[in-house]
Amino acid sequence: MKSTPHHAAWFFFLMVLPVILIVSFLVVYPTIKGVVMSFQNYTVFTFWRVRFVGLKNYVEIFTDSDFPSVLLNTLIWIAGSVTLQLILGFILALLLWRPFKGRGIYAGFVFYPWALSGFAIGLVWSWLLNGTFGIVNDVLKKLHLIKENIHFLSDPNYAMLSVILINIWYGIPFFAIMILAALQSIPKEVMESAMIDGAGPVRRLFSIVIPYIKPTLLSSVLLRIIWVMNFPDIIYGTTRGGPAGSTNILPVYMINIVFYETNFSKASAVGVIIIAILLVYTLFYLKLTSYGEMEF
Amino acid sequence: MIIEPVFKFSFFLFKKRSMEHKKLESTIFPEVQIQNCIIYTSSLSLEVSSMRKAFLIVLVVSLVTLSFSVTLNMIQVFTSPERTKILETIIKKFEEKHPGVKINLISPPYETAYQKIYTMVSTRQPLDIVEVGDWSLSALASMGGLENLEKYIEKWEGKDYLIPGILEAARTYKNTAYLLPNAVYVKTLFYRTDVLEKYGIKEPPRTVFEMYGMARYLTRPEINQYGYTFRGKGFPTAFIDLIVTSFFDDIDPNNMYLTKDGKIIWEDPRAKLGLELYVRLYKDTAPKDSINWGFDEQVNAFASGITPLLYQDPDTLGLLKNSLAPEKFATAPLPVGPSGKAYPTFGFAGWGIVSYSKHKDLAWKFIEFFNSPEINAYWCKEYGALPVDKRVYEMDPYFSSEKFYGWKYMFDHPETYQFTAYPLWNERWSEWNQFQQDTMQKVLLGKMTVDEVLKKWAEFWREAGIK
Numbered sequence: 001m002k003s004t005p006h007h008a009a010w011f012f013f014l015m016v017l018p019v020i021l022i023v024s025f026l027v028v029y030p031t032i033k034g035v036v037m038s039f040q041n042y043t044v045f046t047f048w049r050v051r052f053v054g055l056k057n058y059v060e061i062f063t064d065s066d067f068p069s070v071l072l073n074t075l076i077w078i079a080g081s082v083t084l085q086l087i088l089g090f091i092l093a094l095l096l097w098r099p100f101k102g103r104g105i106y107a108g109f110v111f112y113p114w115a116l117s118g119f120a121i122g123l124v125w126s127w128l129l130n131g132t133f134g135i136v137n138d139v140l141k142k143l144h145l146i147k148e149n150i151h152f153l154s155d156p157n158y159a160m161l162s163v164i165l166i167n168i169w170y171g172i173p174f175f176a177i178m179i180l181a182a183l184q185s186i187p188k189e190v191m192e193s194a195m196i197d198g199a200g201p202v203r204r205l206f207s208i209v210i211p212y213i214k215p216t217l218l219s220s221v222l223l224r225i226i227w228v229m230n231f232p233d234i235i236y237g238t239t240r241g242g243p244a245g246s247t248n249i250l251p252v253y254m255i256n257i258v259f260y261e262t263n264f265s266k267a268s269a270v271g272v273i274i275i276a277i278l279l280v281y282t283l284f285y286l287k288l289t290s291y292g293e294m295e296f
Numbered sequence: 297m298i299i300e301p302v303f304k305f306s307f308f309l310f311k312k313r314s315m316e317h318k319k320l321e322s323t324i325f326p327e328v329q330i331q332n333c334i335i336y337t338s339s340l341s342l343e344v345s346s347m348r349k350a351f352l353i354v355l356v357v358s359l360v361t362l363s364f365s366v367t368l369n370m371i372q373v374f375t376s377p378e379r380t381k382i383l384e385t386i387i388k389k390f391e392e393k394h395p396g397v398k399i400n401l402i403s404p405p406y407e408t409a410y411q412k413i414y415t416m417v418s419t420r421q422p423l424d425i426v427e428v429g430d431w432s433l434s435a436l437a438s439m440g441g442l443e444n445l446e447k448y449i450e451k452w453e454g455k456d457y458l459i460p461g462i463l464e465a466a467r468t469y470k471n472t473a474y475l476l477p478n479a480v481y482v483k484t485l486f487y488r489t490d491v492l493e494k495y496g497i498k499e500p501p502r503t504v505f506e507m508y509g510m511a512r513y514l515t516r517p518e519i520n521q522y523g524y525t526f527r528g529k530g531f532p533t534a535f536i537d538l539i540v541t542s543f544f545d546d547i548d549p550n551n552m553y554l555t556k557d558g559k560i561i562w563e564d565p566r567a568k569l570g571l572e573l574y575v576r577l578y579k580d581t582a583p584k585d586s587i588n589w590g591f592d593e594q595v596n597a598f599a600s601g602i603t604p605l606l607y608q609d610p611d612t613l614g615l616l617k618n619s620l621a622p623e624k625f626a627t628a629p630l631p632v633g634p635s636g637k638a639y640p641t642f643g644f645a646g647w648g649i650v651s652y653s654k655h656k657d658l659a660w661k662f663i664e665f666f667n668s669p670e671i672n673a674y675w676c677k678e679y680g681a682l683p684v685d686k687r688v689y690e691m692d693p694y695f696s697s698e699k700f701y702g703w704k705y706m707f708d709h710p711e712t713y714q715f716t717a718y719p720l721w722n723e724r725w726s727e728w729n730q731f732q733q734d735t736m737q738k739v740l741l742g743k744m745t746v747d748e749v750l751k752k753w754a755e756f757w758r759e760a761g762i763k
Binding site for chain 2: 066155239242245256259
């Protein structure tokens with residue numbers, strides 16, 4: 001029997017139906033539910049008398065005197081973390097590009113932090129950087145680099161810098177892995193002919209390497225910014241947004257609303273704000289980088 | 297665990313019987329042996345069918361056995377590895393006394409425990425016994441999550457031996473007992489005798505000013521020596537309030553944030569004096585890092601001698617047992633303020649039964665067992681708490697030892713140590729803890745003044761409807 005286009009369409013639909021159902025259950029439903037909840041008064045104490053409250057939760061968030069500093073902290077957190085992760089990850093990938101003895105073992109150590117839980121990393125670093133008992137202060141003192149302990153996580157001047165440094169330590173392997181994979185796809189002949197033509201390392205980097213791996217770089221930066229923005233683990237494990245809100249970023253702000261105010265609706269409203277910011281950012285980023293017109 | 301031996305036994309019986317049957321057949325009828333070979337394949341199918349029968353029998357037996365075994369789900373709040381071990385020992389003892397009963401202990405991390413419990417109870421997740429503290433009682437009871445225990449308590453012989461005031465404390469919400477407290481928590485002053493002696497100090501401080509002076513004298517940052525064990529995060533409410541209210545002499549015995557004439561304490565000039573001293577304690581006598589200290593860091597700093605003066609609950613005794621020699625520390629009554637008084641609160645915790653539990657009577661049996669004098673003594677001694685059963689104090693000399701001097705003195709001097717209560721029934725209580733912590737940190741870091749923060753705190757409680 002000859003299959004008609006109508007039958008083919010049904011067949012394809014049936015094939016993708018499981019995926020549609022799974023995605024709907026795991027992504028679409030929670031998103032819609034979250035948006036709906038953000039307009040309700042869904043708290044632990046009102047589970048049985050939930051009602052719509054209009055924009056009340058949004059008004060509370062936007063009129064919160066801490067909210068502007070939360071936004072600024074989020075921006076600093078993303079910019080500081082991703083920029084340095086990218087630069088250092090790039091350097092690391094370049095170092096690992098050329099084969100050398102023990103490269104596999106070395107790469108294993110370098111990529112290790114990426115395999116750890118962000119929250120566990122936060123807890124470990126919170127003791128390492130502890131201003132009273134921390135080993136980092138002890139080492140710096142023994143090396144005569146400091147005279148008095150530095151309060152890495154309790155001094156607002158150092159707290160954000162400290163959590164960003166922890167995040168950089170954690171996130172470098174991601175860029176290193178991605179960039180290394182892209183570097184390995186550059187044809188050797190292209191590099192060799194550039195060398196024969198007399199192109200130096202800097203010229204080769206900017207004229208061949210970077211243009212070649214540009215799609216990887218752009219997609220990695222896009223993804224990483226989204227992940228870092230949604231990554232409260234390290235901050236929650238170290239400072240919980242403190243001291244005095246100096247490391248309070250949007251997802252930490254959201255978690256604290258759930259934990260301390262037990263207000264799921266207000267937290268959902270923060271979640272919707274995060275989605276909106278990321279949506280605007282992604283569209284702007286893709287437009288700016290002409291990502292859709294790129295050849296892969 | 298129960299199914300496995302039953303299954304093995306049934307299978308053994310089945311195998312033995314079929315072998316005996318075949319042996320008998322071949323002895324009586326030799327031709328059966330040949331026939332057996334011929335019909336070997338079909339006998340296999342017969343065996344499968346017999347096995348199926350046996351399996352069904354086993355299944356039925358197992359189901360019947362299972363129907364007699366009950367699992368109670370129980371969740372704790374103040375989780376720590378040591379506490380979990382002690383609880384598991386008690387659970388084991390209970391299970392031994394009640395064959396067929398299993399208790400599944402859920403131990404969420406302390407800082408997220410309240411949230412987890414609220415969510416589990418609100419969404420009616422399988423739970424029977426829940427740890428209820430004074431801080432979570434009203435929230436859980438107001439959402440209809442707790443069973444009224446009055447009918448059980450009335451019939452319980454142990455009620456006559458409870459220390460005075462404890463049942464009244466358990467009846468904070470609508471004058472109904474929704475939990476049976478098993479331990480009392482009151483803050484007292486822990487001090488390091490060895491560190492104080494090293495600096496020529498023989499007596500612990502009696503007043504908050506003496507404490508400030510002593511702590512300041514001890515503070516030498518160049519050798520990592522400080523005086524006061526400050527608490528910057530993880531519910532620092534009690535630490536702030538104990539200092540501030542010591543400047544008052546008219547705190548409402550039923551509400552720590554009101555004076556006896558019904559005024560919010562944060563609007564009173566005495567609160568400013570108290571809070572200024574609290575800020576000085578941080579700035580002059582505590583490590584700067586302590587703005588980020590919670591319970592663990594506090595106990596760690598005290599045990600290592602960095603900060604030899606600590607306000608804490610009796611559960612600290614349980615932790616110090618493993619980290620500090622007993623002769624190196626002692627307890628003293630809380631230093632009083634200029635009013636000559638201090639206003640501690642009577643913290644308590646115990647077990648409650650969730651209102652939708654299917655095994656309420658069994659859950660009560662566990663609670664009753666937990667509050668028996670022997671178990672209560674074991675629990676309070678190992679974990680570090682003040683027992684709720686009067687008999688325990690007579691039974692075990694440990695609870696009248698000198699380590700309990702601080703609490704004993706406070707209980708014996710009610711005119712000086714006037715117990716009060718937090719407005720825990722207020723729905724914004726948990727929000728208050730976070731708000732007070734964050735705004736206090738701003739004051740400590742100079743981002744907000746004492747006057748500004750007091751104004752904010754007063755506004756918070758006015759809006760929350762404290763009066």
